Amino acid sequence: xxxxxxxxxxxxxxxxxxxxxxxxxxxxxxxxxxxxxxxxxxxxxxxxxxxxxxxxxxxxxxxxxxxxxxxxxxxxxxxxxxxxxxxxxxxxxxxxxxxxxxxxxxxxxxxxxxxxxxxxxxxxxxxxxxxxxxxxxxxxxxxxxxxxxxxxxxxxxxxxxxxxxxxxxxxxxxxxxxxxxxxxxxxxxxxxxxxxxxxxxxxxxxxxxxxxxxxxxxxxxxxxxxxxxxxxxxxxxxxxxxxxxxxxxxxxxxxxxxxxxxxxxxxxx
Amino acid sequence: xxxxxxxxxxxxxxxxxxxxxxxxxxxxxxxxxxxxxxxxxxxxxxxxxxxxxxxxxxxxxxxxxxxxxxxxxxxxxxxxxxxxxxxxxxxxxxxxxxxxxxxxxxxxxxxxxxxxxxxxxxxxxxxxxxxxxxxxxxxxxxxxxxxxxxxxxxxxxxxxxxxxxxxxxxxxxxxxxxxxxxxxxxxxxxxxxxxxxxxxxxxxxxxxxxxxxxxxxxxxxxxxxxxxxxxxxxxxxxxxxxxxxxxxxxxxxxxxxxxxxxxxxxxxxxxxxxxxxxxxxxxxxxxxxxxxxxxxxxxxxxxxxxxxxxxxxxxxxxxxxxxxx
Ligand SMILES: Nc1ncnc2c1ncn2[C@@H]1O[C@H](COP(=O)(O)OP(=O)(O)OP(=O)(O)O)[C@@H](O)[C@H]1O
Ligand SMILES: [Mg+2]
Numbered sequence: 001x002x003x004x005x006x007x008x009x010x011x012x013x014x015x016x017x018x019x020x021x022x023x024x025x026x027x028x029x030x031x032x033x034x035x036x037x038x039x040x041x042x043x044x045x046x047x048x049x050x051x052x053x054x055x056x057x058x059x060x061x062x063x064x065x066x067x068x069x070x071x072x073x074x075x076x077x078x079x080x081x082x083x084x085x086x087x088x089x090x091x092x093x094x095x096x097x098x099x100x101x102x103x104x105x106x107x108x109x110x111x112x113x114x115x116x117x118x119x120x121x122x123x124x125x126x127x128x129x130x131x132x133x134x135x136x137x138x139x140x141x142x143x144x145x146x147x148x149x150x151x152x153x154x155x156x157x158x159x160x161x162x163x164x165x166x167x168x169x170x171x172x173x174x175x176x177x178x179x180x181x182x183x184x185x186x187x188x189x190x191x192x193x194x195x196x197x198x199x200x201x202x203x204x205x206x207x208x209x210x211x212x213x214x215x216x217x218x219x220x221x222x223x224x225x226x227x228x229x230x231x232x233x234x235x236x237x238x239x240x241x242x243x244x245x246x247x248x249x250x251x252x253x254x255x256x257x258x259x260x261x262x263x264x265x266x267x268x269x
Numbered sequence: 270x271x272x273x274x275x276x277x278x279x280x281x282x283x284x285x286x287x288x289x290x291x292x293x294x295x296x297x298x299x300x301x302x303x304x305x306x307x308x309x310x311x312x313x314x315x316x317x318x319x320x321x322x323x324x325x326x327x328x329x330x331x332x333x334x335x336x337x338x339x340x341x342x343x344x345x346x347x348x349x350x351x352x353x354x355x356x357x358x359x360x361x362x363x364x365x366x367x368x369x370x371x372x373x374x375x376x377x378x379x380x381x382x383x384x385x386x387x388x389x390x391x392x393x394x395x396x397x398x399x400x401x402x403x404x405x406x407x408x409x410x411x412x413x414x415x416x417x418x419x420x421x422x423x424x425x426x427x428x429x430x431x432x433x434x435x436x437x438x439x440x441x442x443x444x445x446x447x448x449x450x451x452x453x454x455x456x457x458x459x460x461x462x463x464x465x466x467x468x469x470x471x472x473x474x475x476x477x478x479x480x481x482x483x484x485x486x487x488x489x490x491x492x493x494x495x496x497x498x499x500x501x502x503x504x505x506x507x508x509x510x511x512x513x514x515x516x517x518x519x520x521x522x523x524x525x526x527x528x529x530x531x532x533x534x535x536x537x538x539x540x541x542x543x544x545x546x547x548x549x550x551x552x553x554x555x556x557x558x559x560x561x562x563x564x565x566x567x568x569x570x571x572x573x574x575x576x577x578x579x580x581x582x583x584x585x586x587x588x589x590x591x592x593x594x
Binding site for chain 1 (some may be wrong): 458466480
């Protein structure tokens with residue numbers, strides 16, 4: 001079993017205000033552990049630091065203090081250590097319109113990680129690998145999708161490509177930063193179900209970042225509630241939603257009065 | 270920068286395909302009259318600059334036939350010393366084109382190096398490069414050129430020196446534009462995504478960022494050529510041009526010096542002037558059509574057109590937001 005641990009992580013940003021420079025605590029002493037086979041939902045309002053946690057986990061940013069540990073060992077920031085880390089931890093970005101390069105084909109987006117992580121070498125292997133990935137995210141006929149450019153796909157299809165790209169290195173951990181918030185309501189559940197299915201098949205550890213309490217409860221084992229850079233409440237999904245302790249969580253739960261109903265609405269749409 | 274978009278149907282997940290294009294054809298605007306006219310004029314002039322000198326005689330050859338108007342012996346008449354203008358224009362076109370392309374390439378390389386590389390590396394390197402670019406930007410070009418022109422003895426003032434001087438005084442503006450475009454591109458999600466995929470730093474730059482800069486750089490390259498040809502003509506006219514080489518500018522300078530105007534010898538200065546003007550026009554037309562690719566607002570993608578494709582109000586709004594980026 002793989003674990004990815006956040007231990008007392010702090011991230012400060014310097015912000016240049018009018019004349020004076022200020023510090024902004026985007027992530028303030030956050031600890032949690034992701035385990036393979038489990039889904040943790042990270043909820044919180046806009047600006048609470050959710051994406052910053054994702055960036056730290058993906059090594060797109062370095063923590064100001066604290067540690068990130070993979071299987072109990074501090075993670076490496078360069079060279080082979082970094083490559084091995086990227087092998088294990090992958091990400092699905094929020095905006096599928098921004099996360100695919102308009103210049104390149106879908107095949108390019110999938111073939112690069114396959115090659116970089118030694119999953120395929122020859123032309124034929126790459127082609128087969130791309131087809132296999134597209135099939136796993138239900139984009140068939142695969143040959144047709146492989147040669148398209150991102151702008152020829154719908155938002156939902158683009159997000160499926162982004163998921164396929166994240167799966168290419170065969171990771172053990174998947175960070176999904178609001179993977180459906182940019183998508184049309186009618187196709188959100190399809191994408192989330194796809195993610196949940198892949199998570200079960202691959203025994204992935206998933207960090208599901210979202211605003212939506214209903215899907216957080218339905219798709220995850222545990223919920224972390226973030227507020228102004230700190231985790232203010234955590235626990236099993238049902239407990240957090242049904243018996244919120246912290247003021248902020250109560251507010252959130254009240255704003256979405258009936259999660260079950262909302263989920264049915266989503267499914268019915 | 271989409272040139273077409275997928276139209277989503279009710280079920281949402283299955284788009285009706287509008288158009289499929291290759292990477293390269295997406296960089297070109299579709300059937301633009303401006304582009305075609307520009308390419309044809311520029312093509313003819315470039316071809317003339319390459320082939321012309323091979324077909325005509327020695328441009329320096331003098332004859333007793335001074336200030337002869339256009340006729341069967343001399344298609345474009347002769348100069349004060351009886352040199353054939355048609356022959357000179359052929360060599361002059363080649364000279365000006367060489368200057369144009371050498372400056373275009375040098376300025377593009379310099380601006381890419383200081384603009385793109387600095388912005389991509391960031392930090393102190395970026396600040397240093399940006400400072401250097403700004404200094405280069407405010408160096409007054411003409412005085413510098415005059416100083417250099419005076420310093421270098423006339424017999425050593427070759428085509429290449431003039432090209433280098435023009436390139437040095439013209440790359441900085443492009444570098445600033447490239448820097449700001451690169452700064453915005455390197456923060457795009459797809460750049461982070463390729464880093465997460467494990468792509469090497471230099472490959473992210475070359476494979477993910479550079480292709481998206483091609484339209485901007487192409488436009489700057491074309492502009493640098495216009496600038497160089499006009500700049501060279503201006504320098505030559507001031508008597509600071511390349512010596513021993515024919516360019517359109519040096520022909521004009523000679524014509525002016527040898528009183529072609531007062532003698533009414535229009536055939537001496539109109540043809541080179543016309544070639545410069547036509548080539549400038551053609552390159553500007555090409556540039557306008559490249560601009561239309563870079564700036565979607567100039568493109569024929571109006572609200573009405575998008576409605577006609579059956580997009581919802583929300584999708585149109587999102588596209589318009591993308592345009593603003
Ligand atoms: N590169 C940066 N420089 C300075 N401040 C930053 C930077 N990135 C994020 N921040 C700040 O850190 C805070 C947390 O941002 P973050 O993107 O993590 O929020 P979020 O919870 O993901 O919000 P949302 O739900 O809107 O995506 C915000 O106040 C943001 O302005
Ligand atoms: Mg976010």
